[in-house]
Amino acid sequence: MDAIILAAGKGTRLRPHTETVPKPLLPVQGRPILDWIVGALPPVERLVVVVNYLAEQIEAYLASQTHVTNWATVRQSEPLGTGHALMSCAAEMRGDRVMVLNGDDLLGRADLARLAEVPAGILAHPVQAPKDYGIIFQNLDGTLKQIIEKPDGLEPPQLANIGAYVFPRSVFGYTLPKSPRGEYEITDAVAQCAAAGPFRVVPATYWLPIGNVPQWEAAQTADVRPAT
Numbered sequence: 001m002d003a004i005i006l007a008a009g010k011g012t013r014l015r016p017h018t019e020t021v022p023k024p025l026l027p028v029q030g031r032p033i034l035d036w037i038v039g040a041l042p043p044v045e046r047l048v049v050v051v052n053y054l055a056e057q058i059e060a061y062l063a064s065q066t067h068v069t070n071w072a073t074v075r076q077s078e079p080l081g082t083g084h085a086l087m088s089c090a091a092e093m094r095g096d097r098v099m100v101l102n103g104d105d106l107l108g109r110a111d112l113a114r115l116a117e118v119p120a121g122i123l124a125h126p127v128q129a130p131k132d133y134g135i136i137f138q139n140l141d142g143t144l145k146q147i148i149e150k151p152d153g154l155e156p157p158q159l160a161n162i163g164a165y166v167f168p169r170s171v172f173g174y175t176l177p178k179s180p181r182g183e184y185e186i187t188d189a190v191a192q193c194a195a196a197g198p199f200r201v202v203p204a205t206y207w208l209p210i211g212n213v214p215q216w217e218a219a220q221t222a223d224v225r226p227a228t
């Protein structure tokens with residue numbers, strides 16, 4: 001299995017802190033967010049990090065870390081969305097599956113290990129604000145039925161997409177539609193995979209979202225042991 005970490009974004013919700021440091025390199029308890037994520041990965045053949053904004057800093061970090069030796073970066077020079085970022089990595093893939101992670105939240109090592117066991121799937125964690133997330137609906141057998149992006153009017157709690165997926169290599173053969181916001185969305189790649197075969201919903205026991213400055217500040221004193 002390979003891994004892709006999406007780390008090209010501008011981190012606008014973390015401004016002004018992201019004006020000189022890309023969000024994946026903001027520290028949480030003394031370690032860059034990206035270092036927590038790379039350190040929590042299950043064993044992978046190859047790690048590809050999608051970069052653009054302040055890319056040189058992320059490349060310098062990757063050159064200095066010791067978790068993964070076989071890594072590369074792919075430059076996403078246009079902000080065409082997470083689905084476009086995924087597809088940009090096609091030529092760098094080596095394995096039969098790929099784990100794809102958002103580069104900006106802390107995830108649990110044990111949860112990623114469980115996700116790595118399924119042929120195709122997505123981590124899910126309950127949230128109290130469904131309108132801020134992609135909300136996951138399951139079939140009775142625990143496979144994915146549908147993800148609805150940022151729905152209005154749903155009673156909490158709901159199960160959210162926390163930005164961790166395993167795709168079969170066949171995902172790189174899909175053609176993604178342009179979404180209403182003019183981007184190619186990774187959730188459309190999930191929908192196409194789920195239509196082609198079982199896509200497991202894997203419950204996550206841990207998730208430390210760092211979506212805004214108060215969450216980043218709270219992370220400095222949060223229990224991060226599950227991410228180690």
Ligand code: G1P
Pocket residue numbers: 102132133134135149160161162163187
């Ligand atoms: C993205 C996904 C959404 C998911 C969220 C997790 O949203 O589109 O499904 O719940 O990440 O952080 P974004 O953060 O781009 O608004």
